[in-house]
Amino acid sequence: MAPTKTPAVELDVRGRTVRVSSPDRVVFPARGITKLDVVExxxxxGDGILAALLDRPTTLERWPKGVFEGARLAxxxxxxxxxxYQKRIPQGAPPYVETARxxxxxGRTADEVCPTELAVVAWAANLGTLTFHPWPVRRDDVEAPDQLRIDLDPQPGTDFSDAVRVAPVVREVLHECGMEGWPKTSGGRGLHVFVPIAPRWTFTQARRATIALGREVERRLPDLVTVHWWKEERGRRIFIDYNQMARDRTIASAYSVRANPRATVSAPLAWDELTVVAPDDFDVTTMPGRFADVGDLFAPLSAVDGPGYSIQPLLDMADRDERDHGHEDLPYPPEYPKMPGEPKRVQPSKDRDRAH
Known part of the structure; x- marks a missing residue:
């Protein structure tokens, strides 16, 4: 006799009924965390994850079979x-799931899920979505980033504690430019700093500003920080991944769940707690209590009357780098077409011209 299938559960999500199928399906075997646990x-x-995604085109990272040993991401x-990764709205989505093109x-286009209410998050979680990857834009102007997202990415031989050593210098440079940033764990070994920007900047400008910031941090911490795109040149340093500000490159949202055995989450932090926390402190089981205690530390990023900083000081810094140090643009990711002003996109060890 076939095992009895657990019936679906219907949840009321702020007035919407969201159906959770196979609610007892184990998503994180090491922790015994089920699909219903993830949705709940x-x-x-809810207020935090919705604020992070509200009106933003969002790629869904779906793990419909769960995070079992040996599971791979396509x-x-x-x-x-x-x-x-689901970049286009799934077929059969309910009418309340809106999109942004x-x-x-x-040059191709897509209609991506654009969350406007919490039921959309629950619906996506029922489809196996663990990590939400929102664009740094709102759907009313998808060509204009409203956030700088600074990714402090530990390279082999470094870890979260090294990223924590870099973060205050990132903040120092931001302050010198009249800006403030909000840190969060990546959910893995890294650290992210988000900066709200205004009034209207292009992806090219936002990426150029991030490169300038990365180069200045690298000058101040040359043994600990790199902006070198090629892995063979990075060494045991924290890579400031400037290409996360290129079009169609996204960072896991605050409160997203990461696909690792512990079911960690990307947790907003206060600056003064960076040195006393670890990524494993924040997971699906512990984050609800923390959220109840401290609320949404990223709320200023989404507030209607929240800050929005000019990136002109960073663009001026980029101009000085080019004029005084000969620093030009840096390589784009390999899937991008050749971009204006971009240097030769060749791995240094394979660059015959450089070898001579």
Missing amino acids: YFLSV TRTDSSGDAF IAFPS
């Missing part, structure tokens, strides 16, 4: 993975 986690941090070159570097 997102509802417990890539552009290998589509055989157990999980995948975005353009990729290739």
Whole structure:
């Protein structure tokens, strides 16, 4: 006799009925966390996750089979993975799931999920979405980033504690430019700093500003920080991944769940707690209590009357770098078309001209 299938559960999500199928399906075997647990986690941090995604075109990172040992995420070159990125609205989405049309570097377009209410998050979680990847734009102007997202990415031989050593210098440079940033764990070993910007900047300008900031931090911490795109040149340093500000590159939202055995989450932090926390402190089971205690530390990023900083000081810094140090643009990701002003996109060890 076949095992009895657990019936679906219907949840009331702020007036919407959201159906959770196979609610007892185990998503994180090491922790015994089920699909219903994941959905209820997102509802417990509802104001935070919705603020992070509201009106933003959002790519869904879906793990419909769960995060089991050996599970792989499909890539552009290998589509055989157990999980995948959903860049277009799934077929059969309910009418309340709205979209925003975005353009990729290739020139192709897509209608991406654009959350406008918490029920959309619960619906996506039922589809196996663990990590939400919102664009740094709002749907009313998808060509104008309203956030700088600074990714402090530990390279082999470094870890979260090294990113924590870099973060105050990032903040120092921001302050010198009249700006403030809000830190969060990546959910893994890294650290992110988000900066609200205004009035209207392009992706090219936002990326150029991030490069300038990264180069200045690298000058102040040359043994600990790098902006080198090629892995063979990075060494045991924290890579400030400036290409996260390129079009169609996104960072996991605050409160997203990460696909690791512990079910950690990307947790907003106060600056003064960076040195006393670790990424594993924040997971699906602990974050609801923290959220109840401290609320949404990223709320200023989404407030209607919140700050919005000019990136002109960073663009001026980029101009000085080019004039005084000969620093030009840096390589784009490999799937991008050749961009104006971009240097030769060749791995240094394979660059015959450089070798001579």
